[in-house]
Amino acid sequence: MKKLLFVLLLFMSMGMQAQTPLTLEEIYTGAFRAKGMDELQAMKLSNQYTVLNTDRSTRSQQIDLYDYATLKKISTLLDTKNHQALSEGIDSYTFSSDEKQILIANNSSPIYRHSFTADYYVYEVATKSLRKVLEQVQEPIFSPDGTKIAYAKSNNLFIYDLASGQSTALTTDGEKNAIINGITDWVYEEEFAFVRAFDWSKDSQKIAFIRFDEREVPEFSMDVYGKNLYPNQERFKYPKAGEKNALVSLHIYDVKTGAKKEVNLSQYNDFYIARMRWTNDANVLCAQVLNRHQNNLDLLFIDGTTAVAQVVLNEKDKAYVDVTDNLTFLKDNSFIWTSEKDGWNHIYLYDKTGKLKNQVTKGNWEVTAYYGFDEKTKTVFYQSTENGSTLRDVYRIGLDGKKKVKLSNQAGTSAATFSPNFEFFIHSYSSATVPPTYTLNQAKDGAQVQRIVDNSALTEKLKKYDLPTKEFLVITTEKGHQLNAWMIKPKNFDATKKYPVFMYQYSGPGSQQVANDWLDTNDYWFMMLAQQGYITVCVDGRGTGFKGAAFKKCTQKELGKYEVEDQIDAAKVIGSYAYVDKNRIGIFGWSYGGFMASNCLFKGADVFKMAIAVAPVTNWRFYDSIYTERYLQTPQENPSGYDENSPINHVSKLKGSFLLIHGTADDNVHVQNSMQMIEALVQANKQFDWAIYPDKNHGIYGGKTRLQLYTKMTNFIKEKL
Numbered sequence: 001m002k003k004l005l006f007v008l009l010l011f012m013s014m015g016m017q018a019q020t021p022l023t024l025e026e027i028y029t030g031a032f033r034a035k036g037m038d039e040l041q042a043m044k045l046s047n048q049y050t051v052l053n054t055d056r057s058t059r060s061q062q063i064d065l066y067d068y069a070t071l072k073k074i075s076t077l078l079d080t081k082n083h084q085a086l087s088e089g090i091d092s093y094t095f096s097s098d099e100k101q102i103l104i105a106n107n108s109s110p111i112y113r114h115s116f117t118a119d120y121y122v123y124e125v126a127t128k129s130l131r132k133v134l135e136q137v138q139e140p141i142f143s144p145d146g147t148k149i150a151y152a153k154s155n156n157l158f159i160y161d162l163a164s165g166q167s168t169a170l171t172t173d174g175e176k177n178a179i180i181n182g183i184t185d186w187v188y189e190e191e192f193a194f195v196r197a198f199d200w201s202k203d204s205q206k207i208a209f210i211r212f213d214e215r216e217v218p219e220f221s222m223d224v225y226g227k228n229l230y231p232n233q234e235r236f237k238y239p240k241a242g243e244k245n246a247l248v249s250l251h252i253y254d255v256k257t258g259a260k261k262e263v264n265l266s267q268y269n270d271f272y273i274a275r276m277r278w279t280n281d282a283n284v285l286c287a288q289v290l291n292r293h294q295n296n297l298d299l300l301f302i303d304g305t306t307a308v309a310q311v312v313l314n315e316k317d318k319a320y321v322d323v324t325d326n327l328t329f330l331k332d333n334s335f336i337w338t339s340e341k342d343g344w345n346h347i348y349l350y351d352k353t354g355k356l357k358n359q360v361t362k363g364n365w366e367v368t369a370y371y372g373f374d375e376k377t378k379t380v381f382y383q384s385t386e387n388g389s390t391l392r393d394v395y396r397i398g399l400d401g402k403k404k405v406k407l408s409n410q411a412g413t414s415a416a417t418f419s420p421n422f423e424f425f426i427h428s429y430s431s432a433t434v435p436p437t438y439t440l441n442q443a444k445d446g447a448q449v450q451r452i453v454d455n456s457a458l459t460e461k462l463k464k465y466d467l468p469t470k471e472f473l474v475i476t477t478e479k480g481h482q483l484n485a486w487m488i489k490p491k492n493f494d495a496t497k498k499y500p501v502f503m504y505q506y507s508g509p510g511s512q513q514v515a516n517d518w519l520d521t522n523d524y525w526f527m528m529l530a531q532q533g534y535i536t537v538c539v540d541g542r543g544t545g546f547k548g549a550a551f552k553k554c555t556q557k558e559l560g561k562y563e564v565e566d567q568i569d570a571a572k573v574i575g576s577y578a579y580v581d582k583n584r585i586g587i588f589g590w591s592y593g594g595f596m597a598s599n600c601l602f603k604g605a606d607v608f609k610m611a612i613a614v615a616p617v618t619n620w621r622f623y624d625s626i627y628t629e630r631y632l633q634t635p636q637e638n639p640s641g642y643d644e645n646s647p648i649n650h651v652s653k654l655k656g657s658f659l660l661i662h663g664t665a666d667d668n669v670h671v672q673n674s675m676q677m678i679e680a681l682v683q684a685n686k687q688f689d690w691a692i693y694p695d696k697n698h699g700i701y702g703g704k705t706r707l708q709l710y711t712k713m714t715n716f717i718k719e720k721l
Contacts, residue, residue: 019466019491022528024714028706032462032524034435034455039063039092040417040426045099047419048074049426052090055081061090063102068419068426071440071452078102078123083130091118096146100125103140103149112186112667113698115195120151122162133160138183139196143204148255150198150207157182157198157209159255170207170253170260177219177237180212185246187239188212190668191626192274192323203282206304207253210273214246224665225694236667241621241628241642242635248273250287252307261307265289272626274323278304281333288323294630297321299337299354312354315339319553320630322510326370336360336380338367340549347380349399360401366546368392369415373399374422381418381425381443387411389546390472390484390516394427396443407446410434413517418443426452430518432470432486435459466491468530470523472516475539477569484514484547485539485570488523490530493579499535500584500721501574502526507563508592509631510545510552513538525710529717537574541566557638559620559631560599560645567596568604575607586610586721588713591669591698592617594661598647598677601656610657610720612713615669615698618648618677622670648673651680657720658688659713663696689716 026032039052047069053062060081065074080086091108095101102125105118120134133149134140140151140160149160155174158167171181182198189195198209220238225231239245250263250273265271268289274297275288283304290297299313315321317340326338326347333352338345345367347360360380361367369383371394378399383392386406392413397404408414412431419425422443430436435455439448470486477483490499504526506513519527526536542562543555555562567587575582587608589597594616601611617623620642621635632641643649658681662674671692681688691712693700700709 019531020464021531022465022467022524024525024528024707024710027521027524027528028710032458032519034430034458034518035453036436037426037428037438037453039090041093041095042068042417042420043095043099044097044420047421047423049417049419050077052093061086063090063093068424068440071450077125078104078128078130082128085121085130085132094142096142097144098146101142101146103142104130107136109136112189114189114193115183117153120149122149133162133165139198141196141200143200144202145204148204150200152181152183152196152198155180155183157207157253159207168258170209171211177235178213178215180214180246182209182211184210185212185214185217186236186667187245187624187626188272191624191630192272194275197273197276199277199285201278201282201285201304202280205255205282206278207255208276208278208285208302208304209251209253210276211249211251212246213249216244217246218243220670222665222667222670234665234667238667238670239625241623241625241632243625245270245272245292245625250276250302252285252302252304263287263302263307263309265309275325275327277327279333279335280329280331284333286327288327290321290323292629293633294320294626297323299327301354312352313337313350315341317341317549317553319549319556328370328373330373331375336370336373338370343549345549347382358399358401360397360399362401364548365389366548368546371416371425372418372422377422379422381407381416381422383415385546389512390514392515392517394425394446405445407441407443409446411516413515416441424449431516432472432518435518465527467527468493472514475570475573477566477573479565479569481542481566481569483539483541483566483570485537486514488526488530488536490533490535495579497579498581499533499579501535501537501571501580501586502529502717502721503567503571503574503585503587504536504538504593505540505567505587505589505596506591506593507541507544507567507589507596509543509555509559511592512540512545514540525714529714532718534717534721535580537570539567539570541570555631557632557641558645559628559641560595563596564599564603564645567600568607571600571604571607584609584721586612586717588612588614589616590614594669595647598658598660599645599650601658602647602650602653605653605655608656610659610716612659612661612716614661614709615663615666615700616647616660616673616677617669618673619646621646622673622676648677648680651677651684651686654681654684654686654688657716658686659716660688660690661693661700661709661713662691663693663698663700665695666698668698 042049063078091105093104102123104121108116108118110116117136138152140149157170160167214237217237222234223231270292272290285302287300297315298311300309302309324338328336349357365386371381394407394416415428416425427439427441438453468491475485587597594613597611597613662671
């Protein structure tokens, strides 16, 4: 009997040793990074695509051309080892319309989240010649005829003539923190997610651009400490909720004559130009104009000669209207548009006058990506949540809304890049248990032709870690709300034990954290915590996305109220599980999630034992106008919506352990949020922990920063939970 017991214990010991523990060093130095297809671009004039490949042995990069039908490499269009000027690599590249020239960016220098300056080279595909054309400029783009490049520099717009090598200024009044031509200001870039605010007409004869007058926008200052004796101070225009925005105007420049016309938008007051581009008609410009509350959107068509605008489509909503990037013009200038107007995001077809022709997709599910329209077969290709809000599948459907075909067949997250002739698509797929794979599939029925890239090496590498899996579930709160969730339990889970629970969430409007796709870096951290005896849970509460407009927009004017209720109520449900120690529940979040974690610990003081808040908004009055007012309107109109839901006003309720973290160079959620929170906590005589990262932005990274940060957070969890 003793011998049998010894053998059994030895066997169990060997089994336990088989699980190699994850380390923070591995996680945050990219040891588990999945392979992908970098800079995949479908060509427009041939049934081909390009990929930016890297040869680590020669420390070079190649833009390689492949055939969609066979996946065979046709040629290497450019190899950096043949061009000393590109020895530092290729940051990005774009083709001219005729695909005979490539505009290549390198030596990029970031500005904010999306914006950067870079040096640019033009590469002639036929002659393999490379020449530097522009230094440290923004957003250059070929004219459709391939003879010129429009670009921005120092808040002005220019046209570079490829034949003469000369630049012509379109504007001359650009000035830092005053006037910006053709590039968005800080708040547009962050919240409307675009930088290039200029566009060529299809005949290369005109350029339309947005001008920002931000002279009356309040200025924010930020110290940059560096290593010098005295710090530098960065100053930039940042409109906080209720403050003045930049005055925007829309202009059309005639390339031949140099004449400029301003589009008459005098019917609008305190408005946003959220999108702008030329249509297929070379003389028709379109723009999406939003009122300040963002609950009224006009799609304008503007005559390129007279600069006269007319409204062709209007959308209103009691909460807000989302700007769409899925506006697609057909040959006759009729257009495809996506909208939530029936309560779910769907595809609509309008004629060129704005008259509705057809609602293409319908149902209690959301279109999550629009992939394109095949003129030959009158077919639309898209991605949706038709099989569940945590899943993504690829479909084709007739423009008349008939003959729908599901093109993906694996439960998880599928996405597609279609060939120019819409005969094939590159199918990317992953799930919580399957790392990303890329296959070639037929567009008519989704049938797989062959595999392109998989991550079998990563799968094999992970075997020794014997990682736990994400379990997907629906949590029903005491109030009856059904919320998507995932849970990661220790691999050696024992239902008779009581486990501490570490909750993670983001919870921002329209966001989603509970999705059946491959692991991100945080997921490996959560699994490391599971190896150390913690259960990790993520819950998407009310206000998050992909479950219809009503679910997403119910938080309107009360940002943070219902989301916090749902996290507290979900924690109570989880705490009732027999295997959970309800006295040891913690919560963590970053940015909006940091705002949530703070509020949950303060308002749910009897539920949560600890919280970690990274880069949190602590008072919505401190955050930018476009984002905050979309959901709360202005502080002048809705003061209680701001103050009742801002954690800085609830510090007196703190009972548990609190770790507050922020970077001093956060241009997005200013460190002011944490500094004022710290003062409020001090004056409430509350003990807490905090960490400030000098000169780090909203992402808090660089060098060993992430490793040090996650080590600090891990130690805090072990000590306090």
